[in-house]
Amino acid sequence: MNAKDRLIVALDFPTIEEAKGLVEVLGESVSVYKVGLEMFLNSKGEAVDYLSSLGKKVFLDLKFHDIPNTTMMASVFAAKQNVFMFNVHAAGGRKMMKSVSEEVKKINPDALAIAVTVLTSFSDDEIKELYQTEHSIKELAMHWAKVTKESGMDGVVCSPWEASAIKEKCGKDFKTICPGVRPKWAAANDQQRIMTPKDAILKGCDYLVVGRPITKADDPVNAAELVLGEIKEGLAEAKVC
Ligand SMILES: O=C(O)c1cc(=O)[nH]c(=O)n1[C@@H]1O[C@H](COP(=O)(O)O)[C@@H](O)[C@H]1O
Numbered sequence: 001m002n003a004k005d006r007l008i009v010a011l012d013f014p015t016i017e018e019a020k021g022l023v024e025v026l027g028e029s030v031s032v033y034k035v036g037l038e039m040f041l042n043s044k045g046e047a048v049d050y051l052s053s054l055g056k057k058v059f060l061d062l063k064f065h066d067i068p069n070t071t072m073m074a075s076v077f078a079a080k081q082n083v084f085m086f087n088v089h090a091a092g093g094r095k096m097m098k099s100v101s102e103e104v105k106k107i108n109p110d111a112l113a114i115a116v117t118v119l120t121s122f123s124d125d126e127i128k129e130l131y132q133t134e135h136s137i138k139e140l141a142m143h144w145a146k147v148t149k150e151s152g153m154d155g156v157v158c159s160p161w162e163a164s165a166i167k168e169k170c171g172k173d174f175k176t177i178c179p180g181v182r183p184k185w186a187a188a189n190d191q192q193r194i195m196t197p198k199d200a201i202l203k204g205c206d207y208l209v210v211g212r213p214i215t216k217a218d219d220p221v222n223a224a225e226l227v228l229g230e231i232k233e234g235l236a237e238a239k240v241c
Pocket residue numbers: 010012034036061063087116118119120121157158179180181189191209210211212213
């Protein structure tokens with residue numbers, strides 16, 4: 001997979017017009033986009049069809065988290081859209097993810113069914129307090145990744161800090177999709193567990209999700225090219241392509 005196929009730009013905008021404006025500006029620089037809750041709801045789903053009409057690949061990030069039947073039905077909806085990847089929350093559990101992976105494979109075997117482990121906006125202290133646990137985020141993410149794999153799903157969303165341990169535990173073909181990616185020149189915003197694009201590739205991230213460093217940049221094309229440049233450096237150093 002080349003650098004361009006690994007960069008997923010998060011289209012977090014309140015209107016479809018703003019999203020279209022950015023996609024036009026970025027042109028051929030970017031070929032994969034993420035449509036999350038904000039864009040999907042504000043565009044009433046139109047963003048997915050718009051992007052696929054341009055030949056762009058779409059990660060539908062609606063992070064389903066509910067009882068098994070409800071999540072499975074929502075996932076079947078996702079798998080029927082023009083998307084190459086969609087996600088649920090691993091915290092929904094084994095039964096939920098098993099029913100999602102089984103049903104989605106019948107409808108669209110090519111759609112990657114992914115589970116979010118520990119959100120990249122969490123720190124270790126927050127997780128310890130919230131879950132009343134002594135386990136670190138890395139331990140939780142690795143455990144949830146194992147449950148995700150055993151449930152027949154294709155991969156996880158995790159921070160780059162957990163990616164190599166997850167690859168070691170779940171195998172190299174188990175996908176790691178990593179937000180919390182920040183070049184040195186970009187602000188962290190609300191992300192806690194961040195890493196540069198180059199280091200993220202070296203740590204085994206398959207896909208890097210990058211939003212604000214590109215979408216809010218004064219020159220988004222230049223920002224995307226800088227991120228792609230770092231991804232290429234990482235791939236060259238890791239000798240993968
Ligand atoms: O599932 C996601 O995509 C996701 C999971 C996670 O743990 N952290 C996370 O930031 N994301 C998404 O990744 C994108 C990151 O955007 P920026 O922080 O602007 O680069 C946002 O659209 C988030 O919704």
